[in-house]
Amino acid sequence: MxxxxxxxxxxxxxxxxxxxxxxxxxxxxxxxxxxxxxxxLASNENPLGPSPRAAAAVRKALKDLHRYPDASAYELKLAINRHLGIDPGRIVTGNGSNDVIDLLVRAFCQPGDAIVTSQAAFIAYRICAQIQGVRSLEAPLTPDMRFDLGAIAELVRRDPKARMVFVANPNNPTGTYSSREELRSFLKEMTQIRGGSVLTVLDYAYWEYVTAADLPDPAELLKEFPQVVVLRTFSKIYGLAGLRVGYGVAAPEVIATLDKIRQPFNLNVIALAAGAAALSDKxxxxxxxxxxxxxxxxxxxxxxxxxxxxxxxxxxxxxxxxxxxxxxxxxxxxxxxxxxxxxxxxxxxxxxxxxxxxxxxxxxxxxxxxxxxxxxxxxxxxxxxxxxxxxxx
Ligand SMILES: Cc1ncc(COP(=O)(O)O)c(C=O)c1O
The missing domain is CATH 3.90.1150.10 (Aspartate Aminotransferase, domain 1)
Structure with missing residues (x-):
């Protein structure tokens, strides 16, 4: 036809x-x-398969497929609270952490605004911005292919419509990282710019693999800097890339705004159960x-x-x-x-x-x-x- x-x-x-x-x-x-x-060897998946505890929880959850998922993700947030001590009111769930990236741009940027990141940063930042008509400003990498946080801060300073910074730590695809000292001094500088209203999203998708002692624990930075949003995922070390489970941690007012625009059932019954179980699979x-x-x-x-x-x-x-x-x-x-x-x-x-x-x-x-x-x-x-x-x- x-x-x-x-x-x-x-x-x-x-x-x-x-x-x-x-x-x-x-x-x-x-x-x-x-x-x-x-x-x-192309998608940074866990080659060992899914967490066995998560897989067992998936089998158990099959009996609930006729029910809508718990839109509040109560059990998953409770598990995150047990695991990291983070208050459930500071957590937003995402259909993978990619979903949280998209929510952040939609919630806090308008067409014509800008996000700021680095060249060769995880590409979802740029794509999620572009979908909303939001500009991406990218600072050049340092000669050793790391994020140049000074240049990123300068871009924020110069553009009054820059609303959000994305720093992947470590970054994909480079694998390079920003140290505790570098990030703390960057975040301090950001609190001086436009009254600290620019959010800094720290993407910690690979945190569980990190071996460098000077790569900062995101929990420390969350405590010290109210404008920080931390992204975490179950797609990497927990082996659940196919289920799409991720979350963001931020100040309660950031989370409340994200929750307003989130699809209520962005995590399905299986994903919720698997995520909660995976966290205990030490x-x-x-x-x-x-x-x-x-x-x-x-x-x-x-x-x-x-x-x-x-x-x-x-x-x-x-x-x-x-x-x-x-x-x-x-x-x-x-x-x-x-x-x-x-x-x-x-x-x-x-x-x-x-x-x-x-x-x-x-x-x-x-x-x-x-x-x-x-x-x-x-x-x-x-x-x-x-x-x-x-x-x-
Ligand atoms: C740095 C980084 N952030 C976020 C993601 C997205 O992960 P997911 O949406 O599966 O949670 C990836 C995936 O490769 C990544 O490399």
């Missing part, structure tokens, strides 16, 4: 959106390329954290052997400089490895055309994917070449 053209009126700021491109799914890769063995978190530390060390060594520089990362992924290490663009390495069954993540949409993001997998997945990358590099590392460290690490 021939479709008729509609004269749809789409605002320019919507028309110009470049949609988010997720990591390529395993099933799609198998279908398109006709290959069976596919390893996905053994799983420990196992996932240890596996990540080992997997990270495996990739660091592997990339050093290939003479591919990388950024030291505080997340469950790392960013490899394939342009310097292999003389190729990230998207070309991605396509070549995809054909051999290893899905990595090209990051040209972050302005990082020469880089490739690698999520940490299981030991077997890491071995297979490194073999694929090694073949693509054209280097014969088994021949006993001495590793050369890149200048970044």
């Amino acid at each position: 021939e479709s008729k053209t509609m004269n749809l009126v789409v605002p320019d700021y919507i028309r110009s959106i470049i949609p988010y491109v997720p990591g390529k799914p395993i099933g799609e890769t198998q279908r398109e390329l006709g290959i069976r063995k596919v390893v996905k 053994a799983f978190v420990k196992r996932a954290r240890e596996a990540n530390i080992q997997g990270m060390a495996f990739w660091e060594k592997g990339l050093e052997r290939l003479s591919v520089p990388y950024l030291p990362s505080q997340g469950n992924f790392l960013l490899a400089d394939v342009r310097r290490g292999m003389g190729k663009r990230g998207s070309d390495v991605y396509v070549a490895c995809l054909k051999k069954g290893a899905i990595f993540r090209p990051v040209a949409n972050y302005g990082l055309d020469g880089w490739l993001r690698i999520s940490i997998g299981t030991a077997a997945e890491n071995r297979f994917a490194l073999e694929v990358l090694t073949a693509e590099s054209g280097r014969n590392v088994k021949a006993g070449r001495s590793p050369r460290k890149g200048s970044i690490r």
